[in-house]
Amino acid sequence: MQNKTAGRKDIWSVITLGILLLYALVLVLPLFTLLKESIFKDGALSFEHFGEFFGKKYYYSTLFNSLKVTVAVTLASLVIATPLAYIMTTFKIKGKLYLQILILISSMAPPFIGAYAWILLMGRNGVVTNFLSDVFHITTPDIYGFSGILIVLTLQLIPLIYMFMMGAFKSIDNSLIEAAESMGYTGFKKVWKVIMPLMVPTILAGSLLVFMRALADFGTPMLIGEGFETLPVLIFNEFTSEMGGNAGFAAAISVIVVVIALTIFLLQKFITNKKSFSMSALHPIKEKKESGIKNILAHLFVYGYLALAILPQLYVVYTAFLKTSGRIFVKGYSLDSFKAAFTRSGDTIVHTFTLGLIALFFVILIAILIAYVTVRRRNAITNGLDIISMVPYIVPGSVLGVALLLGFNNKPFLLSGTATIIIIAFVIRRLPYTIRSSAAIIHQISPSIEEAAASLGASNLKTFFKITLPMMLPGVISGAILSWVTIISELSTSILLYTVNTKTMTIGIYTEVIRGNYGVAAALSTILIAITVISLLIFFKLTGRKEVSL
Amino acid sequence: MSVTISFNNVIKKYNDKPVISGLSLDIKKGEFFTLLGPSGCGKTTLLRMVAGFNSIEGGEITFDDKVMNRITPQHRNIGMVFQNYAIFPNLSVKNNVAFGLKNRKIPKDEIERRVDHILDVVQISQFKNSMPENLSGGQQQRIALARAIVMEPNVLLMDEPLSNLDAKLRVDMREAIKLIQHEVGITTVYVTHDQEEAMAVSDRIAVMNSGVIQQVGTPREIYQRPANIFVSNFIGRTNIVERSLKKVDNRQVLIMDENYQIDLDDITQYAEEIIKVSIRPEEFTISDTSEGMAGVIQHNVFLGINVHYTVQLSNGENVEVTEESTLGEPLEPGTEVKLLVNKEKINLFHYESEKNILEGDSYAK
Structure with a gap:
């Protein structure tokens, strides 16, 4: 119910306008500059950049590469995540609780570490490659290019759909299944005709998330793609090219990426609106202990997936403890790589913490305020704020990086090269997720709690700080940990924005891998993974949850 | 304050x-x-x-x-x-x-x-x-x-x-x-x-x-x-039936059925017309004489203090009747009964406006 009494034109209107202005400055302005750069050349309106892109095979093939990767990754994730979630819901699996946690941790580790790990194992000089050719004289298939990207991104993104599906499976009431069984639907027919149709909205939502991530991912194709270039890689290369970057051209490619993302986003929204229904289960599906071949296959599937997802990253951690001579690993163990990491890249650890924590502070603050006004003060302005804050969801990191650099390249907003611009990037990229989770918390708080405070004479701000915020706090803290984990593994925007003074660990790992300093890269990766795992363990401990929603 | x-x-x-x-x-x-x-x-x-x-x-x-x-x-x-x-x-x-x-x-x-x-x-x-x-x-x-x-x-x-x-x-x-x-x-x-x-x-x-x-x-x-x-209707339970007011020998009567009419002495201004009558279940009594509206018991529900009856009247209408429970079995479905109405308690409503014809406690003496 809309409440418009005299008291409603209150402090919250001021806060809403303030945040809107901020967004106009740090997001809308750069995106407009990006658009302007893409369609102007030498001061005149021209579509030459677009013509150039679609005119040369070298350029437009990246568009097909990107679509190929994105569609393949989305399908592959779906094909593996669906049975995984189904098995985890309906089967009794040994060590399920720990498996859940491991699946989540595997998804939160920085994606390019996965790429790096697969290079270490299956690359030209990889251990598995060498082992197979030395012992069995088998030449392994090439990991570089499309296949490598597909493997790494799929393994990375399966948990995203998996988490969506687990939530949906939990909301299917067991009586629906029993009703279907009583009408003769059993086994595969039951799954295909009864359960899967109920999962359609979830599958769509999860697929969209995976699609966006795969489309926007920069680190994986950059490291393992080699000749197989995707759009984000092309944007980066064109923008930073040593032969004088071409900002206008990079901007034009960025516009193309955003158009693709927007199209898919709207398409998904359209289909979901037509197909959506809500469920809640009084009696969720119970797990059953199976026996025989079914049981063995189920365990094989789950453990097999997890081994593929985690072992490569563990191998990276293992190599961090190997002795190195120059750039090559030699026999024996030592902590030299860590020593080198601290002396050469110690400042990247410091930067990760300072930039990350400052960004985290603003993410939480702004997310809480936006979530509050969009839930409790619904009107045209707060709706607008809601939409603007979701824009970064469809703008890939590299595009945002280019936009920010173009937008803040000149006075009075000369920010390029500063820590501020990186913090801005972190904040706007993470906000959509944190706003969603904070809004979900506010939805759970009855409005009458705030009315009770008002009826007792408390002002709006007092009510917020004394009542609403303390009630939100547990949810906000767990949301903050997830934000923290994603912020520290951010690569695609910061790699465009960083300078020596703002280089973070992810950029450190990336540059060391490119230079071939595998020992240092492994040590830094190990530290980053350790921070991630510890943060997530704190999250699980704090919330008592076994799942994460991004 | x-x-x-x-x-x-x-x-x-x-x-x-x-x-x-x-x-x-x-x-x-x-x-x-x-x-x-x-x-x-x-x-x-x-x-x-x-x-x-x-x-x-x-x-x-x-x-x-x-x-x-x-x-x-x-x-x-x-x-x-x-x-x-x-x-x-x-x-x-x-x-x-x-x-x-x-x-x-x-x-x-x-x-x-x-x-x-x-x-x-x-x-x-x-x-x-x-x-x-x-x-x-x-x-x-x-x-x-x-x-x-x-x-x-x-x-x-x-x-x-x-x-x-x-x-x-x-x-x-x-x-x-x-x-x-x-x-x-x-x-x-x-x-x-x-x-x-x-x-x-x-x-x-x-x-x-x-x-x-x-x-x-x-x-x-x-x-x-x-x-x-x-x-x-909203407060408590009631039966609403449509009946005629008639003037008979200068008396105001409410025709309940052909054999049962009630004298309504206090009403003067409503001569002859159809009105709506609200009779709460407890405002009926099952008569032990031959006087009253004829009806047949349809169901009985024993509720401790009371017994609820559904009674079908001779014109086919069903009404709810509450009686204080007595020792022994309640009246069986099919039993023919006569119903009396407590005329002080019932309410009469104008047919069109559905407003009460009676004012205040006009019958409470």
Whole structure:
């Protein structure tokens, strides 16, 4: 119910306008500059950049590469995540609780570490490659290019759909299944005709998330793609090219990426609106202990997936403890790589913490305020704020990086090269997720709690700080940990924005891998993974949850 | 310090659609006043307009002649009790109750004293330092009540405060609420859809339907002399039948059936016409003589104190009849009976307007 009494034109209107202005400055302005750069050349309106892109095979093939990767990754994730979630819901699996946690941790580790790990194992000089050719004289298939990207991104993104599906499976009431069984639907027919149709909205939502991530991912194709270039890689290369970057051209490619993302986003929204229904289960599906071949296959599937997802990253951690001579690993163990990491890249650890924590502070603050006004003060302005804050969801990191650099390249907003611009990037990229989770918390708080405070004479701000915020706090803290984990593994925007003074660990790992300093890269990766795992363990401990929603 | 509340031609619109159009009402100082009606009738909307959570699109609401329309809830000096209690889960019982007092910058020892006193009044002193989540629904509702009245508000507003409690607790709590209200003497506006609860607690009741007040009166008045068919149906159970008024030998008679007619001496102005008659189940008696309306028992339901019968009249109409239960089996379906009507208690309504023809206690002598 809309409440418009005299008291409603209150402090919250001021806060809403303030945040809107901020967004106009740090997001809308750069995106407009990006658009302007893409369609102007030498001061005149021209579509030459677009013509150039679609005119040369070298350029437009990246568009097909990107679509190929994105569609393949989305399908592959779906094909593996669906049975995984189904098995985890309906089967009794040994060590399920720990498996859940491991699946989540595997998804939160920085994606390019996965790429790096697969290079270490299956690359030209990889251990598995060498082992197979030395012992069995088998030449392994090439990991570089499309296949490598597909493997790494799929393994990375399966948990995203998996988490969506687990939530949906939990909301299917067991009586629906029993009703279907009583009408003769059993086994595969039951799954295909009864359960899967109920999962359609979830599958769509999860697929969209995976699609966006795969489309926007920069680190994986950059490291393992080699000749197989995707759009984000092309944007980066064109923008930073040593032969004088071409900002206008990079901007034009960025516009193309955003158009693709927007199209898919709207398409998904359209289909979901037509197909959506809500469920809640009084009696969720119970797990059953199976026996025989079914049981063995189920365990094989789950453990097999997890081994593929985690072992490569563990191998990276293992190599961090190997002795190195120059750039090559030699026999024996030592902590030299860590020593080198601290002396050469110690400042990247410091930067990760300072930039990350400052960004985290603003993410939480702004997310809480936006979530509050969009839930409790619904009107045209707060709706607008809601939409603007979701824009970064469809703008890939590299595009945002280019936009920010173009937008803040000149006075009075000369920010390029500063820590501020990186913090801005972190904040706007993470906000959509944190706003969603904070809004979900506010939805759970009855409005009458705030009315009770008002009826007792408390002002709006007092009510917020004394009542609403303390009630939100547990949810906000767990949301903050997830934000923290994603912020520290951010690569695609910061790699465009960083300078020596703002280089973070992810950029450190990336540059060391490119230079071939595998020992240092492994040590830094190990530290980053350790921070991630510890943060997530704190999250699980704090919330008592076994799942994460991004 | 309690106040009178006046509604003068109050209008409420949602998105330009009027839900209350021009409602007027006066609530007396210190009165326990209930807004009663089916869900969607506008009673909660009206209550929230008094509280200031809903805007007023026309007319005015005054507390003791002071217009409240533009005053925010924070400044109306009201106490409100919500359907879901709205207890602050992050504060202890004591701090919940002290929340409003602290906001008023009242000295610490006075807060302590007033909180202790009010916790005694609502009988939850032993939970003073507990967190709300450990308390039952009834106890939480007592905290909500204490939190509202400790502020010594001008007006106490309660929005279906008992509807989340189980049946037995609901009865206990309504006794407690009534007692406490009388003790502190605050003008109270209470919203409920439960007519029995309304009768149990209220000094006066306004029955509402579709944003319009149907009748204002004491519980006895609205039960015994409902202003119209809606009220008569909504309060308690009743049978509505259509019958004719006739003039026979200068007497006013109501033709119940060809063999049973009732003399209605007090009505003069309604000569001959068809009217609607409301007869509550307990206003029938099953006759042991040959006088009365002929009917056949359809079902019986034994309910302890009473037996409910469904009786089919000779014209095919079904009516509900309640009889005090007696030893032995109730009358079996198929039994032919004669029904007598307690003519002082029944209500007669104009056919078109459905308004009550009788005025006040015209038969009560």
